[in-house]
Amino acid sequence: MIEARQLTKRYAGRTAVDAISFHVEKGEIVGFLGPNGAGKSTTLRMLTCFLSASGGSAKVAGYDIYGDSIEVRRRVGYMPENVPLYPDMRVDEYLRFRARIKGLGWRATRSAVGEAMDVCSLAGVEKKIIATLSKGYKQRVGLADALVNKPDLLILDEPTNGLDPNQIRQSRELIKRLGERHTILISTHILSEVEMTCGRVIIIDRGQIRASDSPRNLIRRLRKPGSVILERQGGVEPAKTQLAAVAGVKEVSVIHERDGWTSFAIATDPLHDAREDLFALVRRENWNIRELASRAASLEDAFVDLLQQQPPATTAASTSGPEETSDEPDTAGE
């Protein structure tokens, strides 16, 4: 659905996107992540033909972004970073206007606008002037605009930016639902959202791709293990040795020992929840415990960890940034 090769953008001599290559297959929901200024919006704008590239090439929905930009735009629903709505128009009027611009006939426009408003839960505000809507509703109108012509591909640039936690949760459900019908490339800073909705994540930093993999594999690559806290009545030994022998446990350290209680930090395999095995030990040994809690590694941990690592010197110096993919096949959730 997207095939980018050596795509590059230079602004006044400064390289914002540095020869990146990646692909998005039909039906995928791909998260496009990176710190501020990484080049996410620039890339998305090139793919949607709103910005011309300085080098490289890309095909979107089978069409070249240079040669067939009209066909590309027709097949892509794009929600830019700052949704450019017409503030003086009413919601339904605006969406009808947008659908007509996208080439829908009168009859198709009516049903398409109704459907898009349904999907984006805009019932009740269709007659409101856009300027009077709250930020969350404006975002929904922007999303309804992006999908009104039922594009194969949705490209969403921070669609949840500025929303409250409740709205973020709702939008997560919405994106999951949209993913059943559309291929989606979504840029966002809300990593819990990505972890739950995206099958694959592309991480870009300073204009170069640093990783392209499933959230699960990225967490697996994390250098820091997951951890469990266990507090039991009694001293350090032999409990420490017994805990270290439990399956999936990598290391046991003592957090504190006071008033006859000892608290252990138990480092485990990043993806292994060792709590059940630990509890089996607790039962077997008849321990008195007052805490057993896990802190599983998240995509956020993986993201921070990855960006702290220095980029490989060869990639940083060269002008090409080949897509980096883990060797590990991801079989989870497929």
Ligand SMILES: Nc1ncnc2c1ncn2[C@@H]1O[C@H](COP(=O)(O)OP(=O)(O)OP(=O)(O)O)[C@@H](O)[C@H]1O
């Ligand atoms: N029109 C422009 N003229 C000059 N430089 C620009 C322009 N637009 C973006 N840049 C620069 O290009 C780089 C990438 O910007 P971009 O907006 O793509 O980042 P981003 O990953 O979307 O960041 P954010 O998370 O903040 O949205 C930044 O250094 C930015 O300052």
Ligand SMILES: [Mg+2]
């Ligand atoms: Mg951006």
